[in-house]
Amino acid sequence: MPRGDTTKNTPKQKRQVKKIEAGSQKRAVPVKAAASQAWGTVNKESGGGKKSGGSGSGRSTVRKAASPGGRMGSEKGQTARSSGARKPAIRRASPSRSRRSSR
Numbered sequence: 001m002p003r004g005d006t007t008k009n010t011p012k013q014k015r016q017v018k019k020i021e022a023g024s025q026k027r028a029v030p031v032k033a034a035a036s037q038a039w040g041t042v043n044k045e046s047g048g049g050k051k052s053g054g055s056g057s058g059r060s061t062v063r064k065a066a067s068p069g070g071r072m073g074s075e076k077g078q079t080a081r082s083s084g085a086r087k088p089a090i091r092r093a094s095p096s097r098s099r100r101s102s103r
Helices: 011-026 031-046 083-101
Strands: none
Touching (some): 011 031
């Protein structure tokens, strides 16, 4: 089977590609680039084409490409720290904040 052959893909994967392509084309991405990007995303999520019925074929799909990376929102800010750790950090930041505002 040549590289890039989509005959082994499941109907679900083909539906996902159409949906991703439509979203890319709304953002004015060229058709060929949108198709390439869509197949890359689907292959990353599902691990490529249809698997043969061996062991491990029934595993659920990993949605890495669909989820944002890193910590979100206030988890990475001051609220993630305890109050004892927060106060010294605020004291250290205060002088530099006032220097920047005076420019």
